[in-house]
Amino acid sequence: MNSAVQRSYSTVIIGGGIAGVALAYFLARNGETGIVVLEANELASGCTQGSLGGVRQQFSTAPEIELAIRGRNFWTTFESDFDYPCTYYQDGYLLVTGKPETLAALELAAQAQRAAGAPDVEIISADRITDVAPWLSPEGLLGGSYTPLDGRFNPTDGLYGLARAAKNLGVKIREHTRVESINQANSGWLVEAGETISADRVVIASGLSAPAMAKPFGVDLDITPLWLHCGYTTAVAVGQPMPLMIDLDSGLIIEREGEGACVTVSDPTFGPHGKNAVMEQFAELASVRAPIFSEVGMRTTTSAAFDATGGDGHAYVGEIEDGLWVFAGFDGHGTMQGPALAQMLANLMAGKKDPVLDVSMFDPRRIPHGKAEWIRAAKN
Numbered sequence: 001m002n003s004a005v006q007r008s009y010s011t012v013i014i015g016g017g018i019a020g021v022a023l024a025y026f027l028a029r030n031g032e033t034g035i036v037v038l039e040a041n042e043l044a045s046g047c048t049q050g051s052l053g054g055v056r057q058q059f060s061t062a063p064e065i066e067l068a069i070r071g072r073n074f075w076t077t078f079e080s081d082f083d084y085p086c087t088y089y090q091d092g093y094l095l096v097t098g099k100p101e102t103l104a105a106l107e108l109a110a111q112a113q114r115a116a117g118a119p120d121v122e123i124i125s126a127d128r129i130t131d132v133a134p135w136l137s138p139e140g141l142l143g144g145s146y147t148p149l150d151g152r153f154n155p156t157d158g159l160y161g162l163a164r165a166a167k168n169l170g171v172k173i174r175e176h177t178r179v180e181s182i183n184q185a186n187s188g189w190l191v192e193a194g195e196t197i198s199a200d201r202v203v204i205a206s207g208l209s210a211p212a213m214a215k216p217f218g219v220d221l222d223i224t225p226l227w228l229h230c231g232y233t234t235a236v237a238v239g240q241p242m243p244l245m246i247d248l249d250s251g252l253i254i255e256r257e258g259e260g261a262c263v264t265v266s267d268p269t270f271g272p273h274g275k276n277a278v279m280e281q282f283a284e285l286a287s288v289r290a291p292i293f294s295e296v297g298m299r300t301t302t303s304a305a306f307d308a309t310g311g312d313g314h315a316y317v318g319e320i321e322d323g324l325w326v327f328a329g330f331d332g333h334g335t336m337q338g339p340a341l342a343q344m345l346a347n348l349m350a351g352k353k354d355p356v357l358d359v360s361m362f363d364p365r366r367i368p369h370g371k372a373e374w375i376r377a378a379k380n
């Protein structure tokens with residue numbers, strides 16, 4: 001061991017969000033030993049903490065649908081598989097629009113979902129929308145796309161359940177350990193984190209910090225913070241079904257949360273200080289789309305940024321130097337997709353190709369041209 005090196009591991013994973021912890025778990029489950037997760041703050045203190053935990057098959061491209069199905073399978077059985085409390089609320093998912101071109105695109109997306117093995121998608125006309133969301137006003141809508149098997153879970157619970165399972169398999173998790181630099185050594189890597197740590201392999205799974213960590217190696221990751229300001233309401237529409245609803249025309253989002261709801265407006269023009277503006281915009285949009293919300297108060301509000309990616313919208317997953325890997329940038333879908341991609345990556349690291357997904361689409365060195373996946377919770 002180099003005299004400056006204080007500890008050695010086979011794999012150092014930087015970041016204790018859903019990505020890093022899920023990867024640690026799947027590597028350990030594949031039989032690897034000597035894994036450590038280094039987290040600058042506490043587990044789940046990054047994007048994962050802010051996540052709404054939405055799980056949806058409603059994507060438009062085959063790979064994203066495949067990942068969504070794997071993610072949904074993972075989270076629906078998580079509680080029993082991991083013997084850890086993390087309820088999957090099967091509330092369904094509803095995307096609505098008043099624009100003919102968006103409805104036509106939703107119809108094509110529904111065909112893609114059926115073709116990819118997710119047949120439970122229904123295109124519903126405006127007059128049937130209240131069957132699945134009685135509190136929604138169909139005024140001005142043409143219809144929507146509804147997936148009853150989709151839902152939500154609490155990502156912080158999920159992450160802690162994964163962390164417990166990883167620890168049981170021998171993974172070390174070190175919180176309050178900030179990585180300052182990653183340097184290539186004669187064999188393997190040296191990680192500076194208040195002490196010098198050597199590793200055969202390093203994985204950058206640090207969410208929004210990943211671009212700065214990959215940059216010295218000539219890799220430009222297009223991951224930027226996109227702020228969502230959420231309000232948590234008092235009891236509303238109690239006893240009525242409340243699928244996670246996104247109005248694709250306005251960016252209005254409503255999701256069940258206990259007896260109340262979590263509400264927001266997704267609009268890329270709002271920055272970190274846009275909370276009041278978002279709540280005002282919510283009130284205005286809801287007065288038309290969901291008037292019942294005019295009668296409720298806000299218990300609390302939160303603000304958090306997610307890991308928006310540019311271009312094709314795919315995550316960055318792969319090796320950028322011999323033994324240096326990237327696993328970050330999930331375009332706001334990381335708590336759903338994270339474990340599925342982590343399993344794919346752990347297998348790839350063990351030399352096993354994914355039977356369905358072509359991993360080159362996640363290459364961190366790619367230039368993510370185009371806009372392969374269009375369904376986004378934002379005004380269009």
Ligand SMILES: Cc1cc2nc3c(=O)[nH]c(=O)nc-3n(C[C@H](O)[C@H](O)[C@H](O)COP(=O)(O)OP(=O)(O)OC[C@H]3O[C@@H](n4cnc5c(N)ncnc54)[C@H](O)[C@@H]3O)c2cc1C
Nearest residue numbers: 015017018019040046047048050052054179207333334336
């Ligand atoms: C408001 C909001 C709503 C969302 N809704 C959904 C949803 O409905 N469904 C869904 O699937 N996804 C959703 N997401 C997205 C999801 O939360 C993210 O895609 C996912 O959590 C990313 O996980 P991660 O592990 O890559 O990043 P993070 O959770 O950010 O974890 C990265 C970790 O790295 C640590 N770190 C950073 N720098 C260092 C360093 N130098 N040294 C050590 N550690 C470091 C950070 O402290 C952090 O804990 C939402 C996100 C937000 C903010």
